[in-house]
Amino acid sequence: MNNKPDESTLVAYLYGELNEKETKKLEDYFQQHPDELAKLRGLSEVREVMGQAQDKEVIAPPIFVGDAGIRPLWHSNYFRVSVGIAASILFILVAGKFLGPEINYSKGELRISFGKKTEQPAPPSGLTEEKVNELISSSLAKNNESIAASRTEDQKKLMQTLVDFNSKKMDALTKTVSQASQEQVRSFVSNLQDQNLKLMKDYFQLSTADQKKYMENMLVDFSNYLQEQRKQDLQFVQAKVNSLEKNNNQFKQETEQILTSLISNPGKKKNNY
C-alpha cells in the first residue's frame, strides 16, 4: 500500500473499526512507513491520557414540565379540522338559505349562483346573414364617403392656407420695396457702379502688368537667341578662313617645291617628265 491513508481510515483503525482487509492493507503500509505508525501510537497515548479525566457526579434534579394530562377532545387537531369543515358547510348552507342558491347543469356547464336571476335583454331576433352583410356594407360605404369628404375638405383647406401664405409673403416684399426712398435707390446704384469700376480697373491693371512682363521676357529671350546665332556664325566663318589659309599655305609650299625643282634641274628635257 503506497497511497497514504486518509485521516478517517487512520481514526477507524485507531478505534478498531476497520474490516480485516483494510486492516491488513494499513498494517502493510505501516511496515513501509513506521513513522506513520509511531504517529498513530502517539494519538493512542493521547487517548489514554485524556481517559484519565473523570466524570463529575451529579444528581438529576426534579424536572417539572407542565402537566399536559389527557388532552381534551377539542384540543386535538382532528377535532379542530372537522369542526372547521362543518362550520364552513354550515355557513354556506345558511348563506344559501337567505340568498337562494341555484345549481344548474346544462350543455356541460355547471352553474352555482346565489340571489335573484337578473334578466338580460333578449337580443333582437330575425337577423339573417344577408341583413348583417347589408348592414356591414352600408356601414362601410358610409364610412368611405365620410373619409373621402373629410379628405377633400382637408385638401381645400391646405391649398387655401398655402395661397394665403404666399400672397402674404409677396405683399410684404412689395411693401418693403415700395417703402424704399429715391435716394436709397440712387445710393445703391452708385455703389454698384463704383464697385464695378473698381473691379474693371483692378482687372486691367493686373492684365497690363502681366503683358508687360511677358513682352520683356520675350525680348530678352529673342536677344539671347540672336547673340547665340551670331556667335555660331562667327565660329563658322573663322573655321572657313582657317581652312582657306591652310589650303593657301599648302599651295604655296607646292609652288615653292616646283620652283625649287625647276631651278635645281635647268638642263633636263621636257620629255623626262
Next chain:
Amino acid sequence: MAETLLDIAMMHSDSLIARAREGDKNAQGKLVQLWYKRIYNFSYKFFFDHDLAMEVSQKTFISMHKNLVGLQEVGRFKSWLYTIAVNYCREEVRKKKASRSFSLYDLNPGEGEESYRWEESHNRNENPERQLRHSELSDLLQSCLMELSHEQREVVIMKEYEGLKFREIAEALNISENTVKSRMYYGLDGLKKILEQKKITKETIGYEQ
C-alpha cells in the same frame, strides 16, 4: 471505562423509551435519571462550567419530554438526545459570545483542603487525597480539551467520554461519518500538541496501566 449497572440499563432502555414516548410519566422520569449524568458530563466537558452544564442538561430533558412523541425510531434515541444537547450547547456559546460574562466558579479554586473542589469530591469513601489529585488532573485535562475548537471538542467528547459510535455522532451532528472521523483525527492531533506543550505524559500523571 467499566460498565456500571446504569450503563447496562441505558443500553437496554428501548422499552422504557417506547413507554415514555406513549406518555408514561414513570418511564420519562426513569429516562431522565438514566441519562442526566451523561448529558451533564457532556455539557460540563464542553463548557468546563457547572452552571452552564446544569442549564443545558435541564433544557435538554425538558425538550426531550416535549418532543419525545415525535421520535420516529427508538433506536435513534441516543443520537437524538445528544443532538438536543449539542444544539443547546451551541446556543449557550452564542449567548456567551454576546454577553462576554464569566462564572465565579472559574476563579482561583485555591489549593489543598482550602479548595472548594475538595468539598465537591464525589466518592466520599475514597481516599480524600487521591480524590483531590484526580479532580485536579481532570481539571487539567479539561483545560486542554477547552483549547480545541467547538467542532473538534464535540466529537472528541462524544467519542472518548460518551462512547458514541461514529455513526451516532454523525447522526447527532448531522454531518458525514468521514467528517466526524476527520474532526476526531485533528482533535486528537491537537490534543497531542497541547499535552506536549504542557508536558503532560503518561509518566507525569503517574498513569498506571
